Amino acid sequence: MRAFVVRPFGVKDGIDFDRVDAELIQPALQKLGIDGGTTGLVIEAGNIREDMFRLLLVSDLVIADISIDNANVYYEPAIRQALREKRTFLLRAKGMTNDVPFDLKTDRYLPYDPAAPGATLGAFTAGIEATLAEERQDS
Secondary structure, eight states: OEEEEEOOOSEETTEEHHHHIIIIIHHHHHHTTOEEEOGGGOOSSSOHHHHHHHHHHHOSEEEEEOSSOOHHHHHHHHHHHHHOSSOEEEEEETTOOSOOOGGGTTSOOEEEOTTSGGGGHHHHHHHHHHHHHOOSOOO
16 A cells, blocks of 8 residues: 655644654554655655655555645645545644635644654544545545
8 A cells, every 4th residue: 555645744833844744644554554654755766756656546545644835845746636436534733813715614624733743643544544545535
């Protein structure tokens, strides 16, 4: 099983997204035996956009952190939802004051505490398991 993670990198708007990945996303994937990460894991030569499109298409699961206004993070789940009808999981830091785009307002997302992302590990792992078990269309 393969997951593709769509997220900002580094610290932005007070959130350390690398920490969120290290303390929340990667531990959940490891616990469930799922390989995956960002396009940053692709080390061979080539076009990063082609790798991104391929991963959005072939990955069993896409996890996207929509905490901040990041054009790439909004764009990539949109591509995924056009290509695959299910298994796109959204995360969002608690306490954000920005509004998500209109087309994402009705989508469910798992809130997490950006100061303690690992505190949500149990709920996140359960959410991924439920998403993978569900055959209902989510996009």
